[in-house]
Amino acid sequence: AQTVTQSQPEMSVQEAETVTLSCTYDTSENNYYLFWYKQPPSRQMILVIRQEAYKQQNATENRFSVNFQKAAKSFSLKISDSQLGDTAMYFCAFMKEGNTPLVFGKGTRLSVIA
C-alpha cells in the first residue's frame, strides 16, 4: 500500500516571502503521479500542481513549484511571493498508474501573515 507523509502540521510565512512544504511517500511502483491540493476554509479542494514520476523536470505553475526527488521519494512544494489568499490546508497526494484513487497525506496548515 502507498503512504504519504507530511511532517509539518502547521507553518507560517510572511506575505511576499517564500515557503516550502515537505512531503514524502512510500511506494513500490515505478510509474505514478504526485499532486499538491489546496483546501481553503470553504472546504473545496483545488489542484495546485501535478508531477508525473517519469518526468525528470520539476513541475511549475506560476508561483508554485515542486522539488521532486524520486530516489528519495520526496515531493516538496515551494510557494514564492506568498499571498494572503494562499492561507489554507495543503495536501500532498499520490496516485498509481491507471484509474486508481488519490492517497492523501494528513496535510499542512499554512498561514500567510501580513
Place this chain on the structure above:
Amino acid sequence: GAGVSQTPSNKVTEKGKYVELRCDPISGHTALYWYRQSLGQGPEFLIYFQGTGAADDSGLPNDRFFAVRPEGSVSTLKIQRTERGDSAVYLCASSLSGGPLDTQYFGPGTRLTVL
C-alpha cells in the same frame, strides 16, 4: 459551467438513523469519487464510479455504507445505522474519464454530524 455540488452542506442526525448524501458531478464527467475526511486528517477514499458501475469500492469501511449512480451522473452515498464515528466531511470529486492525467474536481463536501 457549474462545478461539483453536494447536498446538503451540513447534516446532523442521531445515532442509528439512515442518511443520504448527494453529489452532482460536472456534466459529462464519467468518473466520480467519494472520499471521507475526518477532523485533522486528509481525505480517505471510499468508492469510485466509472459511469454507472462501481469500479472500486475497496474503501467502504463496512456494509453500512453503500453508494449508487444509476444514470451515470448524480451519485448518492447512503449510510445505514449511523454511528458517532461516521461523523466527518464527505467529499465528492469528478473527472472527465478517470486516471491521473484527468484533474479531479472536488465539491465543497457534506459535513455529517452523528449525535
